[in-house]
Amino acid sequence: MLRSALSRASCLARASLLETASRVPAATVSRNVSKHSTETDAELDARYEAYFSRNDIDGWEIRKAMNDLCGMDLVPEPKIIIAALKACRRVNDYALAVRFMEAVKEKCGNKQKEIYPYILQEIGPTLKELGVNTPEELGYDKPELALASVYD
Amino acid sequence: MALRQCAIVALRNGLGGRQQVAAASSLAKIGNRDVVGYGVNGAPNYYDRVDFPMPAVRFKENTPDVMALREKEKGDWNKLTMEEKKALYRASFCQTFAEMKAPTGEWKSILGISLLASSIAIWVYLLMKVYVYDAIPDTLSQEKKEAQLKRMIDLRANPVTGVSSKWDYEKGDWK
Numbered sequence: 253m254l255r256s257a258l259s260r261a262s263c264l265a266r267a268s269l270l271e272t273a274s275r276v277p278a279a280t281v282s283r284n285v286s287k288h289s290t291e292t293d294a295e296l297d298a299r300y301e302a303y304f305s306r307n308d309i310d311g312w313e314i315r316k317a318m319n320d321l322c323g324m325d326l327v328p329e330p331k332i333i334i335a336a337l338k339a340c341r342r343v344n345d346y347a348l349a350v351r352f353m354e355a356v357k358e359k360c361g362n363k364q365k366e367i368y369p370y371i372l373q374e375i376g377p378t379l380k381e382l383g384v385n386t387p388e389e390l391g392y393d394k395p396e397l398a399l400a401s402v403y404d
Numbered sequence: 405m406a407l408r409q410c411a412i413v414a415l416r417n418g419l420g421g422r423q424q425v426a427a428a429s430s431l432a433k434i435g436n437r438d439v440v441g442y443g444v445n446g447a448p449n450y451y452d453r454v455d456f457p458m459p460a461v462r463f464k465e466n467t468p469d470v471m472a473l474r475e476k477e478k479g480d481w482n483k484l485t486m487e488e489k490k491a492l493y494r495a496s497f498c499q500t501f502a503e504m505k506a507p508t509g510e511w512k513s514i515l516g517i518s519l520l521a522s523s524i525a526i527w528v529y530l531l532m533k534v535y536v537y538d539a540i541p542d543t544l545s546q547e548k549k550e551a552q553l554k555r556m557i558d559l560r561a562n563p564v565t566g567v568s569s570k571w572d573y574e575k576g577d578w579k
Contacts, residue, residue: 311441312439315443319442346493350489351457351458351493351496352457354501355457355458355501357501358501387500390486390493392501392502395506396502399498399499
């Protein structure tokens with residue numbers, strides 16, 4: 253009983269393995285066995301810029317991409333930031349653009365004085381064109397409001 | 405592979421009712437707020453975190469004035485006033501990054517309470533010394549200790565590498 257079930261299971265397993273092997277398209281690069289990505293920096297930049305530049309992108313996808321980008325150990329390139337800000341404009345979300353600017357500033361880490369002015373200089377024209385204010389202009393570089401403690 | 409798929413489908417059908425109820429109640433908690441993103445884990449919760457800058461739901465509910473601002477937001481952003489821009493930000497988010505990362509001063513209370521606890525411990529020790537412990541035995545006086553050491557040397561205690569090996573018996577003094 254067990255042996256017949258095992259043999260049937262192994263047959264099914266072999267059949268499904270063969271199916272999945274035939275479904276892999278021939279155009280992909282060799283499969284990565286480890287989690288280490290072989291994508292270059294330029295490929296990553298291009299991928300995220302293309303993603304944000306999609307015309308039919310919606311708020312959910314923008315936020316997911318931004319969260320993923322901010323989870324990576326890098327400061328986004330100015331061209332990715334510009335594409336993301338334009339995507340915010342397409343979905344009519346001003347707060348999202350400002351939040352993303354704050355997140356980019358945060359990603360600069362302890363090299364903020366070197367990296368952030370450069371980024372502002374690169375995306376300055378886009379900021380002016382879209383009408384997005386930097387967090388400093390809104391007064392959000394210092395704390396504005398205090399949060400009441402839940403313990404009091 | 406196919407067996408596992410069958411098992412998964414069966415489980416999902418069995419738990420289907422409970423899953424739908426769970427999903428409905430977690431959405432009911434957010435009231436009139438928009439679900440706008442994936443957030444931290446896909447659940448419609450709001451967190452202010454520097455490592456997940458975009459939460460899954462907007463912070464404030466959709467009240468009529470917020471909806472009026474949203475209408476204005478669809479136009480040119482250069483036409484928004486500073487107050488409107490700030491109101492739009494606060495409608496979507498609770499704290500700015502600066503407020504999230506602002507120092508809390510918690511270290512002062514931690515240091516203070518730790519020092520308080522240490523001082524109480526020292527007080528307890530001092531009171532124990534005064535009121536609880538007996539007096540030290542008199543065998544620890546200097547003369548008695550010297551007499552004990554002399555006895556150890558006379559008995560040749562630890563003669564190879566210990567105290568008697570350091571004593572010169574011809575001289576009657578330390579080596």
